[in-house]
Amino acid sequence: MNKPPLHFTARAQLCRNPLAKLLFTLMDEKQTNLALSADVTTTAALLKLADQLGPEICVLKTHVDILDDFTPACIDTLTQLAQQHRFLLFEDRKFADIGNTVKHQYAGGLYHIATWAHMVTAHSLPGPDIIKGLAEVGVQYGRGLLLLAEMSSTQHLMDPTYIQQTIAFAEQYPEFVIGFITQHKLSSQPHWLYFTPGIKLQKGSDSLGQQYTTPEMAIIDQDCDIIIVGRGILQASDPVAAAKQYRQRGWEAYCQRLKYSKPLA
Numbered sequence: 146m147n148k149p150p151l152h153f154t155a156r157a158q159l160c161r162n163p164l165a166k167l168l169f170t171l172m173d174e175k176q177t178n179l180a181l182s183a184d185v186t187t188t189a190a191l192l193k194l195a196d197q198l199g200p201e202i203c204v205l206k207t208h209v210d211i212l213d214d215f216t217p218a219c220i221d222t223l224t225q226l227a228q229q230h231r232f233l234l235f236e237d238r239k240f241a242d243i244g245n246t247v248k249h250q251y252a253g254g255l256y257h258i259a260t261w262a263h264m265v266t267a268h269s270l271p272g273p274d275i276i277k278g279l280a281e282v283g284v285q286y287g288r289g290l291l292l293l294a295e296m297s298s299t300q301h302l303m304d305p306t307y308i309q310q311t312i313a314f315a316e317q318y319p320e321f322v323i324g325f326i327t328q329h330k331l332s333s334q335p336h337w338l339y340f341t342p343g344i345k346l347q348k349g350s351d352s353l354g355q356q357y358t359t360p361e362m363a364i365i366d367q368d369c370d371i372i373i374v375g376r377g378i379l380q381a382s383d384p385v386a387a388a389k390q391y392r393q394r395g396w397e398a399y400c401q402r403l404k405y406s407k408p409l410a
């Protein structure tokens with residue numbers, strides 16, 4: 146039996162986490178499901194990308210620990226740009242330790258991630274208390290967590306049992322976990338967000354195990370929601386034009402998915 150796919154605004158109504166609600170609504174309003182992976186090593190380059198590409202994206206993903214010249218002032222400007230251009234900040238920290246340690250990594254250190262990043266990533270490998278530790282910091286700020294369920298890299302160890310266990314951990318913390326990093330939709334529950342990295346305009350790979358699929362394969366064939374694009378945009382001769390192209394491909398794929406329903410798995 147076919148069930149019509151819900152649009153993002155309808156899914157927003159089903160979210161317990163206010164940030165997930167905001168992101169679903171923002172995507173429909175701004176008509177973009179493109180997340181920029183701003184993997185650059187200077188604050189000047191990061192802020193330039195945020196300003197130039199901000200109008201095209203729903204989310205800007207950072208790895209702040211690769212910035213050579215990080216300062217708290219950079220985060221202040223990034224936050225202003227996020228408000229000006231209406232996108233959310235996603236620090237791709239990939240926490241992977243015991244609950245007590247990740248609490249400190251999230252709240253303190255050089256980066257004070259919880260004070261500015263709307264969402265962060267964590268591995269489920271240490272067990273569910275990694276989520277509990279992060280939630281003790283993040284919930285008070287209205288933040289959200291994405292669990293890495295399945296990576297884009299070749300020979301990763303996330304087999305179907307690992308993925309099922311990751312979903313089960315997420316279900317224990319619906320007020321904090323907003324979704325997954327994954328290569329395919331994981332559940333029939335419509336409140337989860339599915340972010341897919343490893344996206345380029347053509348299928349391919351890099352020399353260090355990254356595997357690329359296309360916006361259409363991620364959004365239509367695999368039923369994911371948000372495409373994460375890094376080098377496909379950053380290494381283009383005109384990153385603004387490239388971002389517009391990825392935005393269009395991602396959004397048209399989403400619109401096409403809404404038109405054609407598929408049988409539930």
Ligand code: S5P
Nearest residue numbers: 182295296297298342343355374375376
């Ligand atoms: O499975 C994953 C998960 C993530 S978050 N594969 C990934 O590539 N990522 C991140 O997405 C990675 O850390 C990088 O920041 C981005 C992909 O970059 P690209 O240049 O290959 O598009």
